[in-house]
Amino acid sequence: MPPVSPPSTSASVFSGQAAFDQLRNITKTKHPVQAQANLDVYHYLYDQLEALNRTASLDAADDSAWLPNQLVFDTPRSLVRTLPPATATTQPSGATRQGCKDYEGYINETQIVVRVPGTLPSSVxxxxxxxxxxxSYGASDDGAGVAVILETLRALLASPTPLDHTLVVFLDNGEETGLCGSKWFVQSDLVSAFKVKVFVNLEGG
Known part of the structure; x- marks a missing residue:
């Protein structure tokens, strides 16, 4: 495999090394739905997004370094910080994929949707x-996709060029228990609400 691309001198350039560092943080332990580790990853991702937003806001407040792209949060952060220990009866099975109804409350509360608004009404x-x-530790399925998205957001927020189309980012929970996050997104009518024209799913294998 080729070496990981190092950080660029330009903040608006994607860094493979930065994405790889995110991947290592996301995949420290197995984190299926309804396990404490899953909730920990959720809050880690929210921390990273809030940090990106603070950085972008600070840059926007400095007239000499004004940046046009800002992050908008469409889902509030879950207040849940601790889950009961998983047991054989509460831990979902990746084989049966029947966990959406069983874990609906938790899954719906831990979906993450953010946007970088563009100048046009349609979105990607x-x-x-x-x-x-x-x-699984979820490295290829799908921590790598999540890490790439975080680094993509960082680079876009550091760019001096405004987006044409709004970028909607959906970090979803519950895919392994029956595509639960995707079902939540569609049932919430967010495809229409955000006028989604192009859909890119960074799915692992």
Whole structure:
């Protein structure tokens, strides 16, 4: 494999190394739905997004370094910080994929949708899921996709060029238990609400 691309001298250039660092943080442990590690990853991602937003806001406040792209949060942060220990009866099975109804409240509360508004009304939807299968650390499926999205957002927010189309980012939870996050997104009518014209799913294998 080629070496990971190092950070660029330009903040608006995608860094493979930065994405790889994010991947290592996301995949420290197995993190299936309804496990404490899953909730920890959710809050880690929210922390990263809030940090990106603070950086972009500080740059926007400095007239000499004004940047046009800002991050908008469309889902509030979950107040849940601790889950009961998973057991054989509460841990979803990646094989049956029947967990959406069983974990509906938790799954719906831990979806993440943010936007970088563009100048046009239509949008591009970029998505990846952050839950892992019960037996996996979720590196290729789908931590890599999540890490790429975080680094893409960082680079776009540092860019002096405004976006034409709005970028909608959906970091979804519950893919491994039956595409639960995707079902939530569609049932919430967000495709129409955001006028999504292009959909890019960074899914692992």
């Amino acid at each position: 939807l970029l998505t990846a899921h952050f839950d892992s299968a019960p037996s």
